[in-house]
Amino acid sequence: MKNILEVNKLNVYYTNNEGLAKKLKRKSGESRQHVLKDVSFDMKRGEVLGLVGESGCGKTTLAKAILGMQKQYDGEIWLDCPNPQMVFQDPYASLNPSKKIGWILEEPLRMKKGSDRLTKAERAKRVDEMLVRVGLDGKLKEHYPAELSGGQRQRIAIAEALLCDTDFLIADEPVSALDVTIQAQIIRLLLKLHKELGISILFISHDLRVVYQMCDRVMIMKNGVILEQGNVEEVYRNPFSDYTKLLLDAANL
Amino acid sequence: MEKKRAYSLNFIIGAVITGVMLVLILTGFIHTPYDITKMDSTAKLAAPSLEHLMGCDNFGRDIFSRVLKGMGNTFTIAVATVAIGAVCGVLIGAFTGYFGGWLDEVLMRINDVVFAFPSILLALVFVSIFGTGKYNVVAALGIAFIPSFARIVRGEFIKYKDMDYVKSARLAGVPKLRIIFVHILPNTMPVLMSSIMIGFNNAVLAEAGMSYLGIGVQPPDASLGSMLSESQTYLFSAPWYAAFPGLMIILMVLGFSLLADGNTKRV
DSSP states (O other), rough: OOEEEEEEEEEEEEEEEOOOOHHHHOOOTTTTEEEEEEEEEEEEOOEEEEEEEEESSSHHHHHHHTOOOOOEEEEEEEOOOOOOOOOOOOOOOTOOTTTTTHHHHHHHHHOGGGGGOOOOHHHHHHHHHHHHHHTTTGGGGOGGGGGOOOOHHHHHHHHHHHTTOOOEEEEEEETTOOOHHHHHHHHHHHHHHHHHHHOEEEEEEEEHHHHHHHHHHEEEETTTEEEEEEEEEHHHHHHOOOHHHHHHHHHTT | OOOOOOHHHHHHHHHHHHHHHHHHHHHHOOOOOTTOOOOGGGTTTTOOSSSSOBBOOOOOBBBHHHHHHHHHHHHHHHHHHHHHHHHHHHHHHHHHHHHHHHHHHHHHHHHHHHSSSOOHHHHHHHHHHOOOOOHHHHHHHHHHHHHHHHHHHHHHHHHHHHHHHHHHHHHTTTTTEEEEEEEEIGGGGGHHHHHHHHHHHHHHHHHHHHHHHTTSSSSTSSOOOHHHHGGGGTTEEEEEEOOOOOOOOHHHHHHHHHHHHHHOOOO
16 A cells, blocks of 8 residues: 655754844753654555654644645655645634634635636535534534534534635544543544545554554554554554553553 | 624623713704804803703804714814834734734834824824815824734734634645734734723823814814813803713713723624
8 A cells, every 4th residue: 555654864953042142142052942853654545554752742843744734844844745734632623713614624624726616606515515414404504613522512613624625633632521422432533434435544652552542553552652563453562661561561551 | 503692781881871972963963953153143152051051162163063073073183193013003902913923023113103192192293294174184193003902902903813713724824914814813802992981081182182282173163171171261151061071071981981891892
């Protein structure tokens, strides 16, 4: 199977953003922070790849770099998808509070230009289909995000990403802000969409149980380094690094 | 799930006062009981009566008619001033806040310089270069009002530009201008509305101050500030001449202050 994503020796540094005066006083390079260290991995088309690590280990930075939001990096990122999408951790920040749900979901469709251009009716139809697909009532179109629950909002966020016709999705801790029963529903929804649409998902999490349910392969990350990667079953049964063992013990798996 | 919005008492009182003021202003545009320039030598400094509700000034002109007209002038100048300040301020604030970088640095330093001058002083400089008159006052005050709006809007944009919903709009391929004006700007409205109302108050006071100094609305046309200025000679012989224009300034400002106050509390 062909790869959809190849990352080769990726290094990211954060420069502390300081005022001009401080920058002049300081010699260059002193305040740099090495966030990602020689990160390399491949991802196959149609695969669900888990990325596990503690807070601050560089998971989100890696996601940003892949999406092109992190402009400065060393190394290579090759992504075979023109419009990668992301589902964010906090469902309360990922929907525009001043817009109705219907408007939010139509926005990616409004961006289609030229021969792909959709009429208002076509847009509404696609939004309705997508709402059914993510298991929500069509009436929600008339509501504002503030009137929805966390789980509903996360479904809307997923719907919005899918309406961009993407085949590569990064889910950055999509369930950690939700309670356990809703978590299971969202996981099931993501797996269903993965099966139906064949999208590749990079699933970022710190929850090993969730990753076990979701993913085919998993990468364990610590302090900006990928400690190990491989088939979920193998990694969980035969952890190679001490850190992975620690994580598995803590998760009681 | 329709939300019921409880309006605060301040908001209601403010709305009532402002409503009455707007009715008076509209009346002034359409019809005044007397011609505002018509002089009646028999009624010089006449006290309020049924014939002249607010009395007459030193030329025997009806003060009620002049107050109505003057409120209209003050109001239009204030609205135009705030409109210039808000539109330019929103544009500058939105672009500097969203894009940052050197443009932000340069514009904000210019902003600081303009901000450092009291608006009246700045307007005085402007008027002394371009001459007196209604439109010059509007332009001068408008420019003086830009920095405060720019600063507020810039702060809001900095707050919102890295929100997740803005990021996902970017990922969906939404163009930058659309993100700025369609996705972010509506979210700044609560804060912007309050500062527009406060700005309106300052504009009323600034216009009154300018006309008081004799560089705003030119006689024989009336404005609340110029009437106040003319009346000071007769403060003791005809106190109603000063009282009514002054009262109208107070009521206009009070009404909008209460509206702005109630508005912020609601949000």
